Amino acid sequence: MGAPRSLTAVPRQEKKPRTYEEIVRAIYNDERATPEARELLLAIAYAVYLNDRENGVSPLREARRVLGRTAAGRPRYDGLMAADAPRYETPRDVDVHAHTVACQAPRLRPYQPKPAVPYEPDPHAPSPIRPYELPPDLAALKAEAMAAYTPPRDWRTEDGVCGANSRYRVLEKDPVTGWESAHWFCRRHQDHAERVTEQLRAQNETAPDPLPNKGGLLPCYFKADWEKVYRHYAGRFWEPPTHGLCADDWPKPGQDPVVKKGRMRLVLGGHDLDDTP
Helix, strand or coil, X not given: CCCCCCCCXXXXXXXXXXXXXXXXXXXXXXXXXXXXXXXXXHHHHHHHHCCCCCCCCCHHHHHHHHHCECCCCCEHHHHHHHHCCCECCXXXXXXXXXXXXXXXXXCCCCCCCCCCXXXXXXXXXXXXXXXXXXXXXXXXXXXXXXXXXXXXXXXXHHHCECCCECCEEEEEECCCCCCEEEEEECHHHHHHHHHHHHHHHHHHHHCCCCCCCECCCHHHHEECCHHHHHHHHHCCCCCCCCCCCCHHHCCCCCCCCCCCCCCEECCCCCCCCCCCC
């Protein structure tokens, strides 16, 4: 198959670009790709390799047409492009509301749950004609369930943590990746939160810029001016990460770097970044 139009030749020192079958297989096997990112990659691969484009219609513009629109009438292509912008997103447990997280300060005494209040019938309630009794089959099921019941784990005492609703959050930045994690403390353990804050101050100040953990898949498969594309769709507040735009270039602790393979070069036209289909 000849090189698709509006694609430039790959430099000689790089490996030969993959065939359509190879790139589709790689996209489906890419564990980093969400279903939405995989759909965007496949649409661009189709536009690059298979579609008979008209003169002057670039692969990105053709992929925009193939992906269609949302129920609100917006092109799906715009949101998928913005979602692939390389960035770091903090974990969900870092951005939750404080009162929904248990305090992790050390527990000083065993946890004592509130005693169960025994049921006492209302003396003013009318007396039933006869006491209610469960049918024999239901009574047997109840007895079986009570025999198999296991009380919940006393995780506060076993894990040695306070467990009360938190109020204070202390962020910790990994000295290698720059990724954030959170430590939570309740009102009674404010002094403990202040102590942990001071212990982590030097580490947090010297931590590197966080490694991106989202997006960056398009540059793994196709060559183009992706910074220009991402700036257009991700908004004016997006900035390229210091570790590069391509997810293959981001180091992962404890893992070997991804082997780089040949990529087809996309030439952006003047209408590729239009807001109209």
